Amino acid sequence: MKNILIIGAGRSASSLIKYLLDKSEEENLHIIVADMNKSAAEAKINNHKNASAVSLNVFDENDRREAVKNADIVISMLPARFHLEVAKDCLEFGKNMVTASYVSKEMKALDEQVKSKGLTFMNEIGLDPGVDHMSAMQVIDRIRDNGGKMLLFESFTGGLVAPESDTNLWNYKFTWNPRNVVVAGQGSASKFIQEGKYKYIPYQKLFRRTEFLNIDGYGRFEGYANRDSLKYRSVYGLDDIPTLYRGTMRKVGFSRAWNVFVQLGMTDDSYQIEDSENMTYRDFTNSFLAYHPTDSAELKLRHYLKIDQDDIVWDKLMELNLFSSKKVELKNATPAQILQKILMDSWTLEKNDKDMIVMHHKFGYEYKGEKHQIESQMVVIGDDQTYTAMAKTVGLPVAIATLKILNGNITKTGVLIPIDKKVYAPILKELEEYGITFTEKKVPFLGYNPENVS
Amino acid sequence: MKNILIIGAGRSASSLIKYLLDKSEEENLHIIVADMNKSAAEAKINNHKNASAVSLNVFDENDRREAVKNADIVISMLPARFHLEVAKDCLEFGKNMVTASYVSKEMKALDEQVKSKGLTFMNEIGLDPGVDHMSAMQVIDRIRDNGGKMLLFESFTGGLVAPESDTNLWNYKFTWNPRNVVVAGQGSASKFIQEGKYKYIPYQKLFRRTEFLNIDGYGRFEGYANRDSLKYRSVYGLDDIPTLYRGTMRKVGFSRAWNVFVQLGMTDDSYQIEDSENMTYRDFTNSFLAYHPTDSAELKLRHYLKIDQDDIVWDKLMELNLFSSKKVELKNATPAQILQKILMDSWTLEKNDKDMIVMHHKFGYEYKGEKHQIESQMVVIGDDQTYTAMAKTVGLPVAIATLKILNGNITKTGVLIPIDKKVYAPILKELEEYGITFTEKKVPFLGYNPENVS
Numbered sequence: 001m002k003n004i005l006i007i008g009a010g011r012s013a014s015s016l017i018k019y020l021l022d023k024s025e026e027e028n029l030h031i032i033v034a035d036m037n038k039s040a041a042e043a044k045i046n047n048h049k050n051a052s053a054v055s056l057n058v059f060d061e062n063d064r065r066e067a068v069k070n071a072d073i074v075i076s077m078l079p080a081r082f083h084l085e086v087a088k089d090c091l092e093f094g095k096n097m098v099t100a101s102y103v104s105k106e107m108k109a110l111d112e113q114v115k116s117k118g119l120t121f122m123n124e125i126g127l128d129p130g131v132d133h134m135s136a137m138q139v140i141d142r143i144r145d146n147g148g149k150m151l152l153f154e155s156f157t158g159g160l161v162a163p164e165s166d167t168n169l170w171n172y173k174f175t176w177n178p179r180n181v182v183v184a185g186q187g188s189a190s191k192f193i194q195e196g197k198y199k200y201i202p203y204q205k206l207f208r209r210t211e212f213l214n215i216d217g218y219g220r221f222e223g224y225a226n227r228d229s230l231k232y233r234s235v236y237g238l239d240d241i242p243t244l245y246r247g248t249m250r251k252v253g254f255s256r257a258w259n260v261f262v263q264l265g266m267t268d269d270s271y272q273i274e275d276s277e278n279m280t281y282r283d284f285t286n287s288f289l290a291y292h293p294t295d296s297a298e299l300k301l302r303h304y305l306k307i308d309q310d311d312i313v314w315d316k317l318m319e320l321n322l323f324s325s326k327k328v329e330l331k332n333a334t335p336a337q338i339l340q341k342i343l344m345d346s347w348t349l350e351k352n353d354k355d356m357i358v359m360h361h362k363f364g365y366e367y368k369g370e371k372h373q374i375e376s377q378m379v380v381i382g383d384d385q386t387y388t389a390m391a392k393t394v395g396l397p398v399a400i401a402t403l404k405i406l407n408g409n410i411t412k413t414g415v416l417i418p419i420d421k422k423v424y425a426p427i428l429k430e431l432e433e434y435g436i437t438f439t440e441k442k443v444p445f446l447g448y449n450p451e452n453v454s
Numbered sequence: 455m456k457n458i459l460i461i462g463a464g465r466s467a468s469s470l471i472k473y474l475l476d477k478s479e480e481e482n483l484h485i486i487v488a489d490m491n492k493s494a495a496e497a498k499i500n501n502h503k504n505a506s507a508v509s510l511n512v513f514d515e516n517d518r519r520e521a522v523k524n525a526d527i528v529i530s531m532l533p534a535r536f537h538l539e540v541a542k543d544c545l546e547f548g549k550n551m552v553t554a555s556y557v558s559k560e561m562k563a564l565d566e567q568v569k570s571k572g573l574t575f576m577n578e579i580g581l582d583p584g585v586d587h588m589s590a591m592q593v594i595d596r597i598r599d600n601g602g603k604m605l606l607f608e609s610f611t612g613g614l615v616a617p618e619s620d621t622n623l624w625n626y627k628f629t630w631n632p633r634n635v636v637v638a639g640q641g642s643a644s645k646f647i648q649e650g651k652y653k654y655i656p657y658q659k660l661f662r663r664t665e666f667l668n669i670d671g672y673g674r675f676e677g678y679a680n681r682d683s684l685k686y687r688s689v690y691g692l693d694d695i696p697t698l699y700r701g702t703m704r705k706v707g708f709s710r711a712w713n714v715f716v717q718l719g720m721t722d723d724s725y726q727i728e729d730s731e732n733m734t735y736r737d738f739t740n741s742f743l744a745y746h747p748t749d750s751a752e753l754k755l756r757h758y759l760k761i762d763q764d765d766i767v768w769d770k771l772m773e774l775n776l777f778s779s780k781k782v783e784l785k786n787a788t789p790a791q792i793l794q795k796i797l798m799d800s801w802t803l804e805k806n807d808k809d810m811i812v813m814h815h816k817f818g819y820e821y822k823g824e825k826h827q828i829e830s831q832m833v834v835i836g837d838d839q840t841y842t843a844m845a846k847t848v849g850l851p852v853a854i855a856t857l858k859i860l861n862g863n864i865t866k867t868g869v870l871i872p873i874d875k876k877v878y879a880p881i882l883k884e885l886e887e888y889g890i891t892f893t894e895k896k897v898p899f900l901g902y903n904p905e906n907v908s
Contacts, residue, residue, distance in 0.1 A: 188725045189789075194745035198728045200789070201742075202719030204658035209744065265656030271642045274652045288655075290663065291648035293903035335643075335654070449747035 008077035016395030100126025134424035152364030158249025171251035223247030462531035470849030554580025606818030612703025625705035677701030
């Protein structure tokens with residue numbers, strides 16, 4: 001019997017745990033789900049005979065080391081900043097490890113030691129990062145293996161609400177951490193390259209510089225640029241590629257309305273609003289508008305941001321009760337925290353709502369003097385609020401990789417990400433059985449300079 | 455003979471040093487000007503018999519302590535972050551001290567020790583902070599002494615080019631540290647209170663929320679909000695005042711054009727532009743615009759920011775050669791550093807140009823059931839590029855305060871700022887002899903809610 005230790009039984013662990021429990025009989029597995037909150041772990045395993053739930057405080061060194069020591073492989077579903085301690089224990093006790101998080105500098109630094117012990121630490125094998133890497137590398141490798149030269153790579157991912165549960169004007173509900181949605185794009189400018197030209201978009205323009213794209217059967221979407229697209233050049237071996245852009249997907253029109261919050265200053269998480277506890281939603285909105293004794297907050301906002309009365313953006317704002325007399329009831333809150341609360345009133349999933357993950361890649365390349373383009377799309381709809389599209393797309397690749405490492409099908413050692421064909425090909429293949437499939441089609445190459453004007 | 459040690463012989467020390475040299479005979483003073491760069495110190499004293507120039511590295515503890523020990527009073531004109539070491543030496547050797555900088559937390563913490571040694575550490579006695587404190591407190595104290603109740607305090611200061619040297623469309627040249635101008639307003643939102651309502655303006659809207667004001671004989675100006683107006687409530691004893699706003703002055707139209715740089719992202723100092731060294735000004739501008747093989751950077755910018763061809767904003771941009779083929783020639787530069795270079799090409803003072811300092815206060819108050827308003831204005835024009843308006847308004851209050859402390863006319867002890875009548879009244883009186891005068895007039899009280907609508 002082989003012991004798999006899963007640390008962290010949060011929402012994104014559901015599909016991961018189910019996959020391993022379903023395989024436990026034929027693969028002779030024992031699954032140990034460890035969480036601070038033992039009942040969360042128990043709920044996930046539901047008295048399965050091949051599993052046990054344990055209470056584990058990851059900061060308790062003895063308990064953590066004991067748990068790692070007794071496992072054959074360790075999956076860390078903890079927040080990314082807690083992986084390192086687990087990784088050091090795995091190194092000490094000679095255990096393989098799997099995470100869905102970006103490789104931190106500290107994790108990367110363990111590479112030599114991990115290799116010298118013959119271990120595999122597989123990271124970035126969730127959705128994004130994870131499925132994006134694997135699905136992109138599969139096409140990129142094929143193009144290059146056939147003698148093509150990559151000219152363009154664009155990749156967009158979105159965590160959205162499924163069409164059947166899409167009941168508001170924003171075509172959006174919170175399907176993961178709302179805070180990350182509210183502060184998305186803040187910090188330094190977004191950076192990418194198009195036709196060899198570096199481009200920079202500051203936060204205050206990020207939601208006005210979207211690109212459009214179509215997902216077959218799901219209509220038109222928009223993408224806004226992620227913070228740093230350029231780091232993917234070295235990751236994917238695309239160092240000299242003239243066009244590289246990564247973005248986040250929303251339904252068309254979301255960003256133009258979201259820009260209202262950006263312009264008002266409501267997404268700011270860097271200072272506290274005075275007496276936020278006793279404010280109404282209307283007071284909060286008004287605090288970003290010029291004082292006037294009689295002009296309404298509504299008209300002031302429309303004038304300030306030049307929103308016509310028949311603009312759908314206005315309807316979107318009204319839908320959120322931005323001007324209502326409802327109390328904020330949050331002490332010493334930042335604008336971002338208050339906005340999050342207002343949005344959660346409207347954008348929280350209903351009991352029967354389903355989520356949706358969309359991913360869209362564009363690959364432009366030159367082959368025998370001619371330019372070509374391939375588009376690749378994935379849509380995954382959640383089953384319910386336990387086996388969400390997010391839980392499936394994050395957890396299943398982790399689960400599949402874990403079993404393949406455990407069974408010796410993945411043997412490469414070191415601190416890895418899934419960009420090798422031997423890793424991604426079998427995992428993508430198996431993901432298809434779970435409905436995580438990409439549809440490819442050839443389209444005319446467009447790029448940003450189809451006529452080669454210089 | 456009394457020894458006055460001045461540490462730092464930068465541009466803003468000219469008028470300070472001249473004042474003390476001019477008084478040295480009758481007051482029996484010896485002035486020691488200490489600077490890293492001895493020749494800068496020598497140039498300032500110009501072989502005056504009552505002065506000496508010394509080379510001083512303020513990080514050399516022995517030299518610094520020796521210099522402080524031999525002085526009767528110490529003026530630190532160093533950058534604010536270097537005052538503390540000097541202050542500790544002054545404390546040890548029992549010397550009074552004067553600075554034109556904001557009181558830091560660390561400086562404030564010395565208050566008890568300074569008092570127990572019977573010393574005076576006078577700070578914030580330059581222009582802003584300094585002349586603003588004194589001129590405001592003089593009117594506020596008078597209103598309150600007469601039984602009035604303060605309702606409104608607004609204060610604006612600007613360092614600008616004198617009308618006679620105002621030769622560009624922006625009505626602006628750099629008269630102090632250009633970097634501070636380029637990054638002005640960044641960081642957390644600006645915060646103030648109007649009619650009891652807290653207001654917040656994010657950076658991306660700061661230059662579109664200006665207030666207008668007139669300076670008699672100098673036309674119309676605009677003010678944009680400073681970062682934190684609210685801290686002045688406790689400083690000035692205005693804790694319950696319903697309206698308090700502090701701002702920075704420019705000629706009307708500057709801010710609307712400056713907003714173009716903000717929206718493009720050119721004022722960002724947080725990341726480096728790729729290959730900045732080999733870019734042209736045009737490339738730099740283009741890096742903030744969407745890629746297109748044939749559309750010009752000019753048209754892209756006009757469309758992006760919706761600038762009509764006959765809008766004066768466009769002429770202002772053209773005047774700066776934003777689209778020229780001139781090389782940036784700065785390695786690993788941030789957008790803000792490149793913008794600063796471009797602006798310095800156009801906004802550097804010519805040899806015979808003069809600068810100008812403008813200050814405008816509004817005081818609204820209630821007296822016997824009626825509302826009143828006083829406006830107070832100061833305009834100072836520089837003599838030349840040595841005795842600039844900035845050097846006069848920063849240096850003369852420092853110099854006057856120094857002599858008054860030395861002569862026992864200011865006797866209050868502790869870490870102080872000039873908000874006591876005994877301090878500001880004689881200093882403001884003497885400043886009048888040097889053309890630093892305020893003109894007061896009564897105007898109808900307006901506030902932001904003249905009709906008392908609730």
